[in-house]
Amino acid sequence: MKRFFKSFVYAWEGMRDGFVNGRNMKSHALSAIIVILAGWFTGLSMTEWLIVLLLISGMLALELMNTAVEYVVDLVTKEYHPLAKKAKDIAAGSVLIFAIASAVIGCLIFFPKWFG
Template sequence: MHRFFKSFYYAMKGILHGFASERNLKFHLAAAVLTIVLGFLSGLSQMEWLIIIMLIGGMIALELMNTAVERAVDLVTDEFHLLAKQAKDLAAGAVLIFAIASAMIGLIIFIPKWFL
């Protein structure tokens, strides 16, 4: 049981390190806080909250995975390698696609509440 709880400790250390050291995670956290504030001001439905929470959680999780890929690649090589660059670019691309989709879903949820 001790090992089980220790895994949560290490996971939390990773999350906190990510937020402390990664500019993009700080940006996503700020966007999440803004979205939550707008959600409370907009009176979101339960289903809309579920979608927003999934998008925020997915975005932060994907950004943490991107950071992990970047660190692992940097650990393996200090010099330029095409496959290393591609791995980092692919992970960053996944984050960008999810961020764009999240923004589009956010607009679909919030525009009718604020402008229609």
């Protein structure tokens, strides 16, 4: 049981490191705060809140995975290598895909409330 609870401590340390040292994590966190405030002022429905919170948590989790890939690649090689670049670019691309999808879904949720 002790190892089970210790795994939460390690996960918390990983999240903290991602927020402190991750290049883009602070901007994602700021965006999340802005979206949450906008949702609060807009009066989202329960379903809309569930979608927004799922998108926010998915974005933050995916950015943490991207940061983990960057750490592993940097651990393996400090020199430029085409495969290292590909690994980092593909991980960043996955974040970009989710960010674009999240922005589109956010517009579909918020625009009708603001401009409809």
